[in-house]
Amino acid sequence: MKVHQSLSPTYMGYEELYYTNVNRLSKGDLKESMTTGYEPDLDPEGAEYQPEIIIRENIWPSDTDCSSFKPAMREYRAACLSLMRKLTRVMARAMSLDEHYFDKKFTYPVAGIRGMHYPPQPPDDEGSTGLGAHTDVQFMKMISQDPFDVKSLEVLNATGRWITPRLEPQTFVVNLGDIMARLTNDVYLSTVHRVRNRSGQERYSLPFFFGLNNDELISSLPNFVSPKTPLREGYERGMTGYEHYNRRMQRAHHKHFTAVDKIETALPKGLTKVDGVVVDGL
């Protein structure tokens, strides 16, 4: 298939049932998906320039195969970008920062849409999963699903119980990712979640992943670090979204050619930015 993810070094495109095995506990994830990423021309608040090394080239189905897919995804991405930018300002205020604090770190953001299909899985087969337990990599994600009330997405709560988020028509479930956790020194945790479609019906979902510029060094913000709340272990060294995403994808995509470590997890020296400025010596 011409849109298969095996054509993409950056994990764009189509992946078939069992292509991933996110938590390595099952025989693979019973889902298929089609992923596309940020398109600068859709983003009125984006920069014209983005460093070539972090661009994720989209692969689209041809017009003869599916002419409505690309325009529908583009329209959806433009709407999600606008909503997410508003949410970043709400989150900045919640963190006692200037509401535009994050703006300069989202000038060529991660803006991935993954169209997902989960066939019903056997209700009594513990070895079967729709998507294994994981946290998301990025800043925040919002998910819509069809049917809106199918109880398949599960979230691990603070007491270690799997719960189903409240589901209402015309709403999104919003999830915090690892980059948010790092920025806040784990005050805002990234949500562990999984999908088990034991509903007996097909489930379709449309997550939108929103992340900082991929070459931005992510460190915990000073207002979340104090003698009472010391920096979490492992957070001393900053990390870029580029590095974290590549490492996680290589682990989950055991059939992809990068599974044997063909792409760099870290950006080459001198290409990491802090507040949008290239920093030497990283």
Ligand SMILES: O=C(O)CCC(=O)C(=O)O
């Ligand atoms: O299908 C869903 O609701 C969740 C998808 C998800 O967690 C992911 O793609 O990271």
Ligand SMILES: [Fe+2]
């Ligand atoms: Fe996820």
